[in-house]
Amino acid sequence: MSTPTSVVASARAARVVWHAAANESGWIEAAVAGVRDALQAGLAEADEAWLLLSGGTTPAPVYGALARQALDWAQVVVSLVDDRDVDPAATGSNARLIRDTLLQDRAASARFVPLRESAPTLDAAVVASNARWPFPSARATFAVAVLGMGDDGHTASLFPGAANLDAALVSREPYAAIDATGCPVAGAWTQRISLTPSGLAAARRRLLLIRGADKRAVLERALTPGDARDAPIRAAIDLQGAPLDVFWCP
Ligand SMILES: O=C(O)[C@H](O)[C@@H](O)[C@H](O)[C@H](O)COP(=O)(O)O
Secondary structure (H helix, E strand, C coil): CCCCHHHHHEEEEEEEEEEECHHHHHHHHHHHHHHHHHHHHHHHHEEEEEEEECCCCCCHHHHHHCCCCCCCHHHEEEEEEEEECCCCHHHCHHHHHHHCCCCCHHHHEEEEECCCCCCCCCCHHHHHHHCCCCCCCCCCCEEEEECCCHHHHHHHCCCCCCCCCHHHCCCCCEEEEEECCHHHHCCCEEEEEEEHHHHHCCCEEEEEEEEEEHHHHHHHHHHHCCCCCCCCHHHCCCCCCCCCEEEEEC
């Protein structure tokens, strides 16, 4: 017997906690507090707390403010939710974004584990990242993942319409290669390495940073019944464990 639409919609809505701020400074403060609290919880139970970050144009001010937080950064491992198949010094590199924003100030003492640089080719980088994946672990916890979302409902580099999206959505590996050729929101960076829902499921906390009315509407639509292939953010919303903490401002 199929589940009534209203039940699916309310089930998804219950998997999201909204943290709406009136302005950018309030949004930054709330998001930084969310990440800091998740890292501190992770450090309270393990020697190492992992923080996986997304790229894009939205999170930089949050990462810059986070870098100034008084945390035991030497016990934090920073890695990526996804990256593009570009040189680490290129403007489109998420690794470069993290180096330029988060790995400064107090957070400079964190260990950084980039994705794309770990091997000569994208496919080899996916193999290396999956081989290196430490979770579950007795000494490290995947404390928090910071996600973004595009206007097409993608998160990480899980783009609707991507050739290998279906396989990535059901993969048991933490990372997958994504060919986002033909996906408008991917822009010039069509070849990607991305966390899969399996990889994201290992995170104790998952935070989504979005801004503006358009993205709020995209997320509200994603809370209605429908397939994650049409709005891959649904794969993050539907994960078991802690609900998705959404930090939004106009
Ligand atoms: O590599 C990337 O592009 C990101 O990891 C991606 O998941 C990003 O978070 C969204 O595309 C939102 O990007 P904006 O913040 O630029 O809208």
